[in-house]
Amino acid sequence: MNAPFFLTAPELKQFRAKLLDWFATYQRDLPWRRDRDPYRIWISEIMLQQTRVAAVIPYFEKFCARFPDVRALAEADEAEVLRMWSGLGYYSRARNLQAAAQQIVREHGGTFPATEQHIRALRGIGKYTTNAILSIAFGKHHAVVEGNVARVVARLEAVRGDLREGSRWESLQRTADHLLAPDAPGNWNQAMMELGATICTPRSPQCLLCPVEKFCRARKLGRQDLIPEKRKKRATVGVQLATAVLVDDRGRCILLPPPKNGAGKALADDIPTLVSKMWHFPTVAVSEDPVSDLRGYLKNVVGATAVLSRFVPLRKIRHAVTYRAISLLPFLVKFKELPRVRGAKILLLKDFSSVPVSNLTRKVARAALEAADHS
Ligand code: SF4
Structure with a gap:
């Protein structure tokens, strides 16, 4: 050559x-x-x-x-x-x-x-x-x-x-x-x-x-600053999600497991994989109203008690993953006693070290902890 x-x-x-x-x-x-x-x-x-x-x-x-x-x-x-x-x-x-x-x-x-x-x-x-x-x-x-x-x-x-x-x-x-x-x-x-x-x-x-x-x-x-030329960017897709942090008086919350081989497929189809493939808070893609979308989902996953509870909005979270711009609306839902959910874990909101979670889930936990500090 x-x-x-x-x-x-x-x-x-x-x-x-x-x-x-x-x-x-x-x-x-x-x-x-x-x-x-x-x-x-x-x-x-x-x-x-x-x-x-x-x-x-x-x-x-x-x-x-x-x-x-x-x-x-x-x-x-x-x-x-x-x-x-x-x-x-x-x-x-x-x-x-x-x-x-x-x-x-x-x-x-x-x-x-x-x-x-x-x-x-x-x-x-x-x-x-x-x-x-x-x-x-x-x-x-x-x-x-x-x-x-x-x-x-x-x-x-x-x-x-x-x-x-x-x-x-x-x-x-x-x-x-x-x-x-x-x-x-x-x-x-x-x-x-x-x-x-x-x-x-x-x-x-x-x-x-x-x-x-x-x-x-x-x-x-004299072209070192001009090379390489900028790439044409893929258009950003906006995704709006709503998530529920179910907590009790002791600061414990519910995390759902990553769906396995089609189990929980409805959830996995609904939201980006970064949420669904790790332990995560109950999360849905928002179609109309975030609270009613979440209530509808929680009714199936957690049971009727969650639907009756008050949903306290937390600060909105923005998260970017490749071409997706995620806007996440978290809600705090308080319980005296957390409902039992099959396959879920009950963990302290401030310590997720025993399970794999995404950065997005950590951001939500931080928002919920901040709100708890100020309440
Ligand atoms: S290789 Fe890079 S750093 Fe070196 S002279 Fe060329 S442009 Fe400058």
């Missing part, structure tokens, strides 16, 4: 040396960089999807302490895995992790596979994660392209247009493949990602501190 047009062969050699030297000196000390264990690298890569490094670190450390290897994760209770993930969001990642760990035990005797074909076949693992594990854990020649690398490469080559459109992403992958340092693929990939995360940032890249500035076409053209 020929060198990318912006680099001659001697420049490519120099480019690699400069970036690797820079990485050796300035890389951040991150817990998943301290060894080459494919299990830990895999966990970190999945956690880092959609989540910032600073937020991932404490989760990574706790998760790996609780599930130190593939077998421990495979054999764990799913609720416990979700509990350890609780707060990181996008919970399908945790479910996929566990399913993949079980696959590794079943198909590879618990040893993390080392080939592209076998890693790619694992649940929840795409091309990027496969390449990251192959290069970092096994030293194989696979270049990664994720958001950071794509931005760096696009700026180096001064690529125009939406990077995810048409064949641009494949073209970035080809350039990344070509740039990959053959003697240090794992460090190379991490160096490219580190450059994008710390220097060649989405806004205001710090070109004066960049180890490869002299090779950068966007910098030469």
